[in-house]
Amino acid sequence: MAGHKDPKIRWYDAKSQMAHTMDDFRDIINSATVGTPLTRDQFLHHLAAGVPFPRGSYLVLSGARESDVRSLVHDFELTIPILVRHNQHSTRNVSFAETRKKLVGLGEQHVYTPAHERLDRKTGKALWLPQVLPCSVWDGMVSEQRPINILSLPSQRDRPVPAWLEDDPDYRVLRDVPATESATELDPRHREDSLSKCREFGLFATAGVYSMPHVDRHGVITTARCEEGTKLWLLWSALPMDVVAEWAASNDPPADPAAAIVMEDGDILIMPPGTPHAPYSVTNVNMNGTMHWSKRTMLRSGRICRLEIDWPEITNEEPAPCLVEKLTAVAGRWHKSVGDDGWPSSEELHIFEELVEEIIQKVREKKEREERENLQRETQKKGKRAGEKKQKPAAGGLQAQPRNKRTGGMQIATRKKRKKGI
Numbered sequence: 421m422a423g424h425k426d427p428k429i430r431w432y433d434a435k436s437q438m439a440h441t442m443d444d445f446r447d448i449i450n451s452a453t454v455g456t457p458l459t460r461d462q463f464l465h466h467l468a469a470g471v472p473f474p475r476g477s478y479l480v481l482s483g484a485r486e487s488d489v490r491s492l493v494h495d496f497e498l499t500i501p502i503l504v505r506h507n508q509h510s511t512r513n514v515s516f517a518e519t520r521k522k523l524v525g526l527g528e529q530h531v532y533t534p535a536h537e538r539l540d541r542k543t544g545k546a547l548w549l550p551q552v553l554p555c556s557v558w559d560g561m562v563s564e565q566r567p568i569n570i571l572s573l574p575s576q577r578d579r580p581v582p583a584w585l586e587d588d589p590d591y592r593v594l595r596d597v598p599a600t601e602s603a604t605e606l607d608p609r610h611r612e613d614s615l616s617k618c619r620e621f622g623l624f625a626t627a628g629v630y631s632m633p634h635v636d637r638h639g640v641i642t643t644a645r646c647e648e649g650t651k652l653w654l655l656w657s658a659l660p661m662d663v664v665a666e667w668a669a670s671n672d673p674p675a676d677p678a679a680a681i682v683m684e685d686g687d688i689l690i691m692p693p694g695t696p697h698a699p700y701s702v703t704n705v706n707m708n709g710t711m712h713w714s715k716r717t718m719l720r721s722g723r724i725c726r727l728e729i730d731w732p733e734i735t736n737e738e739p740a741p742c743l744v745e746k747l748t749a750v751a752g753r754w755h756k757s758v759g760d761d762g763w764p765s766s767e768e769l770h771i772f773e774e775l776v777e778e779i780i781q782k783v784r785e786k787k788e789r790e791e792r793e794n795l796q797r798e799t800q801k802k803g804k805r806a807g808e809k810k811q812k813p814a815a816g817g818l819q820a821q822p823r824n825k826r827t828g829g830m831q832i833a834t835r836k837k838r839k840k841g842i
């Protein structure tokens with residue numbers, strides 16, 4: 421998910437290419453199980469017993485009253501996903517056709533899609549690269565039932581936050597703590613608080629597209645509402661942080677089999693921070709969703725932010741420029757009301773503050789390294805130009821050779837192993 425101004429179309433997977441990920445995705449689906457769906461009573465029993473939730477578990481609430489869902493979400497920390505099945509308090513669903521019409525009506529919408537078919541040198545299979553496409557083109561692709569995945573659209577719903585979450589003060593950290601509150605303000609360019617603004621998104625996909633396992637950016641809690649269609653939402657729930665970290669550093673899907681949750685019209689899923697997931701569109705699907713930070717799970721969100729610094733590809737988005745300021749502001753707010761007003765203990769705050777310090781340090785190091793590299797490149801360029809001038813024959817002499825012939829062709833790098841970010 422990303423900011424509204426930058427809707428992206430993904431052909432299968434944005435960062436890798438379909439030729440490279442299709443077999444991997446098939447393996448994930450083939451080994452998936454139903455996981456461990458828990459009823460409300462089983463969920464409460466687990467909590468009362470104080471035992472950790474089994475990996476792959478999630479709570480399913482079917483036909484629950486809105487007030488019941490509200491109090492469950494309010495009373496307990498979100499540690500496993502909750503699937504709220506379509507029931508009487510669901511509002512009208514926004515159809516696939518309705519959304520399609522609206523998107524086309526936006527006219528010249530710049531969207532990214534892989535439009536160039538190229539053959540991968542190694543596999544000989546098609547390689548798709550993201551490219552900007554006008555609406556008319558992608559709309560034609562929808563008509564032909566070719567696979568496209570449009571992510572990061574604005575939400576097509578007037579009130580995108582589920583009714584049972586809307587008034588809960590615990591889930592408003594992302595919205596209520598402005599980045600500008602931070603005392604450090606490392607870089608005035610980052611004052612624009614995109615994280616406060618972009619808390620909603622729309623997903624629009626034709627049948628057959630998928631996303632590879634990822635966690636949502638900056639350890640957000642994600643709600644996703646299936647408006648129309650069937651999405652197989654594969655996820656790895658209740659993973660301890662060390663297991664998430666292990667996955668982040670590897671190039672493989674999480675070691676456990678995925679839990680496959682079938683989402684249909686009106687179903688809403690709420691995922692805790694750092695829940696790896698890999699959704700697959702079984703049919704054409706239209707979805708809307710929201711993002712949150714909650715006080716009670718803020719430490720886990722901070723840990724995911726820290727992990728993203730080392731392994732940026734665990735998420736499917738670029739980091740928000742205001743992230744450091746935002747985290748600093750959250751630490752400040754937490755400091756003021758520690759142990760009170762829903763904020764966790766000073767022990768948790770202390771760990772969070774250390775994480776923020778580390779993040780600040782790493783971001784600074786990265787910036788300095790980039791500046792050094794830029795300077796080096798500039799110096800090299802200047803040196804080369806000066807050398808050429810010296811060798812330039814007098815007017816009327818031999819024609820100078822084109823510079824650096826060997827780099828004339830473009831290299832396509834196929835990365836096997838994920839690179840460490842910083």
Ligand SMILES: O=C(O)CCC(=O)C(=O)O
Pocket residue numbers: 421569571572623625629630631636697699700736
């Ligand atoms: O539906 C998809 O392909 C991906 C949705 C998702 O996980 C995301 O936008 O982060």
Ligand SMILES: [Fe+2]
Pocket residue numbers: 421634635636697
């Ligand atoms: Fe996601």
